[in-house]
Amino acid sequence: MTRATTVRAVLAAAVLLVAVLITLTMSPRLGLDLQGGTRMVLQAKDSTTAKADRESTDRTLEVLRKRIDSLGVAEPTLTRSGEDRIIVELPDVQDPRKTAEVIGRTAQLTFHAVQGPGAPDGSGAEDGTTLPDEQGRRLALGPAALSGAGVKDASASFDAQQGAGWSVSLDFRKDAGRDWTRLTGEAACHPVQDERRRVAIVLDKQVISSPQVSPTVGCGTGLPSGSTQITGSFSADEARELALLIQGGALPVPVEIVEQRTVGPTLGAAAIDASARAALIGAAATALFITVVYRLFGALAAVALGAYGVISYAALVALGVTLTLPGLAGFVLAIGMAVDANVLVFERAREEHAQHPGRSLRTSLTAGFRHAWSAVADSNVTTLIAAGLLFFLGSGPVKGFGVTLGIGVLASMFSALVIARALTEIAAGSTFIGTYRGVNGIASPGRVRTWLNRRDPQLMRSPRRWLLVSAVLVAVAVTGILVRGVNLGVEFTGGRLVEYATSRPVDVESARSALADAGFADAEVTTAGAGDISVRTGELDNAGEHALRAALAEEGGATTKVRDELIGPSLGDELRRNALIALAIAVLVQLVYLAVRFRWTFAVASVGALVHDVIVLVGAFAWLGRTVDGIFLAALLTVIGYSVNDSVVVFDRVRELWAKARREPLGTVANRAVLQTVPRTVNTGMGALFILVALAVLGGDSLADFALALLIGIVVGTYSSVMTAVPAALLLERGSKAPPPVRRSAPRGRSGAGRREPLDNGARV
Numbered sequence: 001m002t003r004a005t006t007v008r009a010v011l012a013a014a015v016l017l018v019a020v021l022i023t024l025t026m027s028p029r030l031g032l033d034l035q036g037g038t039r040m041v042l043q044a045k046d047s048t049t050a051k052a053d054r055e056s057t058d059r060t061l062e063v064l065r066k067r068i069d070s071l072g073v074a075e076p077t078l079t080r081s082g083e084d085r086i087i088v089e090l091p092d093v094q095d096p097r098k099t100a101e102v103i104g105r106t107a108q109l110t111f112h113a114v115q116g117p118g119a120p121d122g123s124g125a126e127d128g129t130t131l132p133d134e135q136g137r138r139l140a141l142g143p144a145a146l147s148g149a150g151v152k153d154a155s156a157s158f159d160a161q162q163g164a165g166w167s168v169s170l171d172f173r174k175d176a177g178r179d180w181t182r183l184t185g186e187a188a189c190h191p192v193q194d195e196r197r198r199v200a201i202v203l204d205k206q207v208i209s210s211p212q213v214s215p216t217v218g219c220g221t222g223l224p225s226g227s228t229q230i231t232g233s234f235s236a237d238e239a240r241e242l243a244l245l246i247q248g249g250a251l252p253v254p255v256e257i258v259e260q261r262t263v264g265p266t267l268g269a270a271a272i273d274a275s276a277r278a279a280l281i282g283a284a285a286t287a288l289f290i291t292v293v294y295r296l297f298g299a300l301a302a303v304a305l306g307a308y309g310v311i312s313y314a315a316l317v318a319l320g321v322t323l324t325l326p327g328l329a330g331f332v333l334a335i336g337m338a339v340d341a342n343v344l345v346f347e348r349a350r351e352e353h354a355q356h357p358g359r360s361l362r363t364s365l366t367a368g369f370r371h372a373w374s375a376v377a378d379s380n381v382t383t384l385i386a387a388g389l390l391f392f393l394g395s396g397p398v399k400g401f402g403v404t405l406g407i408g409v410l411a412s413m414f415s416a417l418v419i420a421r422a423l424t425e426i427a428a429g430s431t432f433i434g435t436y437r438g439v440n441g442i443a444s445p446g447r448v449r450t451w452l453n454r455r456d457p458q459l460m461r462s463p464r465r466w467l468l469v470s471a472v473l474v475a476v477a478v479t480g481i482l483v484r485g486v487n488l489g490v491e492f493t494g495g496r497l498v499e500y501a502t503s504r505p506v507d508v509e510s511a512r513s514a515l516a517d518a519g520f521a522d523a524e525v526t527t528a529g530a531g532d533i534s535v536r537t538g539e540l541d542n543a544g545e546h547a548l549r550a551a552l553a554e555e556g557g558a559t560t561k562v563r564d565e566l567i568g569p570s571l572g573d574e575l576r577r578n579a580l581i582a583l584a585i586a587v588l589v590q591l592v593y594l595a596v597r598f599r600w601t602f603a604v605a606s607v608g609a610l611v612h613d614v615i616v617l618v619g620a621f622a623w624l625g626r627t628v629d630g631i632f633l634a635a636l637l638t639v640i641g642y643s644v645n646d647s648v649v650v651f652d653r654v655r656e657l658w659a660k661a662r663r664e665p666l667g668t669v670a671n672r673a674v675l676q677t678v679p680r681t682v683n684t685g686m687g688a689l690f691i692l693v694a695l696a697v698l699g700g701d702s703l704a705d706f707a708l709a710l711l712i713g714i715v716v717g718t719y720s721s722v723m724t725a726v727p728a729a730l731l732l733e734r735g736s737k738a739p740p741p742v743r744r745s746a747p748r749g750r751s752g753a754g755r756r757e758p759l760d761n762g763a764r765v
Helices: 003-025 054-071 097-104 174-187 236-248 265-318 325-337 339-355 361-393 397-428 431-435 447-455 463-483 508-517 542-556 569-597 600-624 630-660 666-698 701-723 725-734
Strands: 037-044 077-081 085-091 109-117 129-132 138-147 151-159 165-172 199-203 206-209 228-234 255-263 495-502 524-527 533-537 559-567
Touching: 003 265, 003 397, 037 054, 037 097, 037 569, 054 077, 054 085, 097 542, 109 174, 129 206, 138 174, 138 199, 151 236, 165 174, 165 236, 174 199, 206 228, 228 236, 255 569, 265 325, 265 339, 265 397, 265 666, 265 701, 325 397, 325 630, 339 361, 339 397, 339 666, 361 397, 361 569, 361 630, 397 630, 447 666, 463 600, 463 701, 463 725, 495 542, 508 524, 508 533, 508 542, 533 542, 542 559, 559 569, 569 600, 569 630, 600 630, 600 701, 600 725, 630 666, 630 701, 630 725, 666 701, 666 725, 701 725
Parallel strands: none
Antiparallel strands: 037 085, 037 255, 077 085, 109 138, 109 199, 129 138, 151 165, 165 228, 199 206, 255 559, 495 533, 495 559, 524 533
């Protein structure tokens, strides 16, 4: 065993040991769509006194944190997003009506001197403020003497001895306490029963209490801070809510709920179980497949694949990444994509062994790793670009998918280039494995490669034929988009989508009729998984949702909310715009990267194939009537990365072969490159398809559209990377005057004649 192999083996063992320790000692952080709860996105708005900027939003966040803590929600999470948005996550909260009411109120609490009775036209007050008191009599109020921000504490209490009922006791901060004493002292200078002896407490421009200052308080003396009570025929709930709002303080700026998602705990648990089953079955099928194709080396790659799963999961847990449902799907998907690097290496090793039969197995394997490196690096970079775009331009769960996919790509590279390489190099040093060709898996060319070498089909003889087929596919897709239309989800259009489970079976027509009778005639009613009812409406507040559920309960009995998504119209427009921007940036970034790494003709052809894949996938969903939402966007950007991944592998081989045969026609070179990379394309695609089929069949309704989009995208992307990108590059090269690429020379000891085997002393005769 060489020194490099020893270093790789030790590094692999150390990383795997740490990953196992993290897996056994730390628990993952589950998103609300997996553990159940409510997620709200609040938009801060400008007010007459403050602008909704980063500073005011941070102050608003702290006020909201106090209010939510007072509600008793377990482990709430509040974070600022951008300059003026706040994300609130409330685990186990299934009915957000009360929470939304409490945290959304501005609670502008102010204390005013009463200047006398107010006229109906609003006159009689120095600052023009005239408001009705608790009995409806209008009072002329002076300017605000102090605000709710000066309140140190507020608590609700019940006075059983005096029979005064519920009241709210106030304790002011030091400076505000002096202002309160001065305000009540000035009011005490007026006669008893005079309106001017009252102090008005105003909440959100409504007088909630306007008590007389006690006759025992002398003029100029005033009430001390700690002995103030607000009375006013409160019920227990009203008193507690008022104390909560006052104690939380006034929001520096008003907020509006622009997004709200609620997921039932049973749906999250079912999604975890379904994804776990899909991962186990899909990974087992993938491991069996590569073992059958690559024999012993395939089995060792399967071991590395298992190590990849442990390392990737440990990285997610250690970094504190919130694991969402799309993120869980991304973790499962990355298992299939992790096979790609191993397939690239093994196929190159097969080629090296076929071209140089006298070489040792270890030398062929080393050459396979060396020659596959550029394709592995380029293909993984394109996937990382897609993951980065998902993170920076996506929102909510889509961000989680981007993080999971990015970590998965990095972990898969470590798995293939360190763990799998160390295992296969150790195995390649065995005389037994090197002697028996049917055992190791790379000493024989493989059935697909043997069939292609025997037939030698001239696929690139007429490139226009393949472009015509691609044009027909695009035309069919565009027709579907124009005729059927794109069914945009609530996330892009705004509105509300609620899924209910009923104790009695309810058909769609009965549910639609019941909702129409209750005033929801415009609601779209469809069936969801397991007989659930899905209702989609326009703008609908939480009180409206409660009425909708009550109407449905009359028909279906006990009705439980399984899932709830509320997207404001402004946020829907923004998300739709961001989705288009994400696609445009994805295309541009891939174009620039490929132009730098390859020729501009190759870059344009790859991006053309990428656009072809996007149109076909959107058209397929239009024909099928499937929903296009944020999860679909995650699948679409993943398909973009996968499509470019395939194109990179093919063009990397075209560049390599063309540099060796500069005088040979490019069509012949491209045809040879395609035939050489087809085994890799087929085997990699099969590895991903096993996982996706498992997700589609076993992943449940939550992941069905996601898996379907990726299945269609990978099939179309595999086709276009060969039959669209390469023919397009051939046609573009006819008009290009750039010379063929120059063969890259390798330093001595790296490749070619200067490469030595481990036991070679360098002597030659």
